[in-house]
Amino acid sequence: MDAEAGGAVERAQSGDSDAFRLLVEQHSRAIFRLAFRMTGNEQDAEDVVQETFLRAYRQLSRYEARSSFSTWLYRIASNYALDLIRTRRRHEEKRERGNSEGRDILQSIPESSPGPDRIFYGSQVKDRVSAALDQLSAQERTAFVLRHFEGLSIAQIGEALGTGTNATKHSIFRAVQKLRKSLEPVAGTTT
Amino acid sequence: MNHLSEEQLTLFYYGESGETGGVEEHLAGCEQCRTEFRALQLVLNAVDSAPIPERGAGYGEAVWQRIGGQLGTRKRRRVFTWWIWAPATALLVLAAFLAGRLSHRTETGQTAANQQQVRERILLVAVGDHLERSQMVLAELSNAPDQKGRLDISDERQMAEDLLDDNRLYRQTARTTGDTAVANVLDDLERVLIEIAHSPSEVSGAQLAELQQQIESRGLLFKVQVLGSRVRGEESTPVGQRDKSRKNL
Numbered sequence: 001m002d003a004e005a006g007g008a009v010e011r012a013q014s015g016d017s018d019a020f021r022l023l024v025e026q027h028s029r030a031i032f033r034l035a036f037r038m039t040g041n042e043q044d045a046e047d048v049v050q051e052t053f054l055r056a057y058r059q060l061s062r063y064e065a066r067s068s069f070s071t072w073l074y075r076i077a078s079n080y081a082l083d084l085i086r087t088r089r090r091h092e093e094k095r096e097r098g099n100s101e102g103r104d105i106l107q108s109i110p111e112s113s114p115g116p117d118r119i120f121y122g123s124q125v126k127d128r129v130s131a132a133l134d135q136l137s138a139q140e141r142t143a144f145v146l147r148h149f150e151g152l153s154i155a156q157i158g159e160a161l162g163t164g165t166n167a168t169k170h171s172i173f174r175a176v177q178k179l180r181k182s183l184e185p186v187a188g189t190t191t
Numbered sequence: 192m193n194h195l196s197e198e199q200l201t202l203f204y205y206g207e208s209g210e211t212g213g214v215e216e217h218l219a220g221c222e223q224c225r226t227e228f229r230a231l232q233l234v235l236n237a238v239d240s241a242p243i244p245e246r247g248a249g250y251g252e253a254v255w256q257r258i259g260g261q262l263g264t265r266k267r268r269r270v271f272t273w274w275i276w277a278p279a280t281a282l283l284v285l286a287a288f289l290a291g292r293l294s295h296r297t298e299t300g301q302t303a304a305n306q307q308q309v310r311e312r313i314l315l316v317a318v319g320d321h322l323e324r325s326q327m328v329l330a331e332l333s334n335a336p337d338q339k340g341r342l343d344i345s346d347e348r349q350m351a352e353d354l355l356d357d358n359r360l361y362r363q364t365a366r367t368t369g370d371t372a373v374a375n376v377l378d379d380l381e382r383v384l385i386e387i388a389h390s391p392s393e394v395s396g397a398q399l400a401e402l403q404q405q406i407e408s409r410g411l412l413f414k415v416q417v418l419g420s421r422v423r424g425e426e427s428t429p430v431g432q433r434d435k436s437r438k439n440l
Contacts, residue, residue: 017259017262020262021255021259024251024254024255024258025251025252025254025255026251027251028246028250028251028254028255029246029250029251032246032250033243036243036244037241037243042244049254050254050257050258053254053258054258054261054262057258057262058331061343061345061346062335062336062342062343075336079336125237125240126240126241126242129237129238129240129241130241130242132238133238133241147205148205148235148238153207154205154207162336169198169202172201173197173198173201176197176201176231176234176235177197179234179235179238180230180231180234183234183237183238184230184233184234186237
């Protein structure tokens with residue numbers, strides 16, 4: 001049964017924890033998929049799921065039925081994931097600065113392009129897709145995931161992330177450009 | 192002939208309404224743009240192949256098992272901790288503290304010093320709890336999301352009302368004991384708590400921004416956090432070493 005249609009949101013807002021449990025059970029998998037696509041990391045995705053529902057519970061009284069409950073959850077999840085990605089990257093940058101000498105040597109070695117024998121295999125294309133998504137900035141990845149996988153409109157994404165329509169559009173354009181650059185050499189092999 | 196830009200093709204791919212006028216017609220008559228669009232389609236379709244770990248049908252229940260306990264704790268804390276024992280503790284603490292001060296002159300050496308230590312410790316614990324609860328209210332409002340509609344802050348308003356009486360008592364006590372730095376922070380906190388307590392149950396975006404501005408301009412959340420952590424630190428510090436750190440508050 002659809003918990004939302006069954007009035008679970010209203011009951012949860014009135015303090016019915018069983019109703020909130022229904023909502024958690026109904027939306028957890030979708031939030032996990034969104035979180036994993038955004039963070040690219042299973043442990044982080046689990047953190048996002050947990051924190052999303054804790055935050056949703058605390059803010060339940062603020063939910064208004066103007067948007068669907070799942071869109072509201074997406075908003076909470078994507079904002080938290082965005083913060084998480086940014087924090088992780090700041091830590092990584094610090095760590096990399098700390099090891100800059102060793103890294104410089106490694107980075108000076110040009111990345112080898114995969115030859116036709118390697119890119120033929122679907123699993124390698126999937127790895128390449130994961131790597132390409134990792135190259136996007138936190139903002140680009142979030143906007144792209146919400147548009148491409150979750151089907152939110154650009155206007156909805158701008159509202160959810162508080163970035164406005166134009167900035168969101170440009171984040172998606174930049175994401176698509178970067179993905180094309182990384183994936184065009186291999187994309188044709190998947191068809 | 193002007194060809195379609197990558198941006199136009201991207202918007203067309205995603206079917207963004209209002210952004211695709213003329214694109215379909217152009218593609219029908221332009222081989223170069225059709226090729227470009229096919230290349231874009233291939234890349235974006237390939238993105239769908241990104242692996243994603245599956246979660247089974249029982250996943251939602253597992254999530255609930257992880258968070259259910261935390262939800263219960265938070266709720267109980269608000270209902271019981273907040274409403275019932277906090278004001279009573281504040282009164283008891285103040286009464287004990289002031290009673291101690293009034294009888295101070297009649298007590299002798301070691302006994303008076305021991306009683307003073309006990310009173311200070313009780314006061315510190317109570318003030319620490321008070322600051323922690325205040326911090327929760329300030330943080331809830333400071334982190335409230337921007338939104339166009341009205342925001343329900345009835346919980347925060349009720350909490351601020353409850354905190355006000357305690358805050359006055361602690362502030363007066365701090366002044367009486369000459370703890371000026373603590374009294375000043377509690378003074379700032381009181382002004383903001385009054386503002387929150389006097390706000391409507393539902394505020395507009397502008398009203399929320401004003402409250403957030405008041406919290407931010409006084410650096411209040413930071414001050415309360417610092418004071419709270421120092422008070423918690425003092426709880427575990429021997430009295431003899433406490434006075435030095437207190438002057439730095």
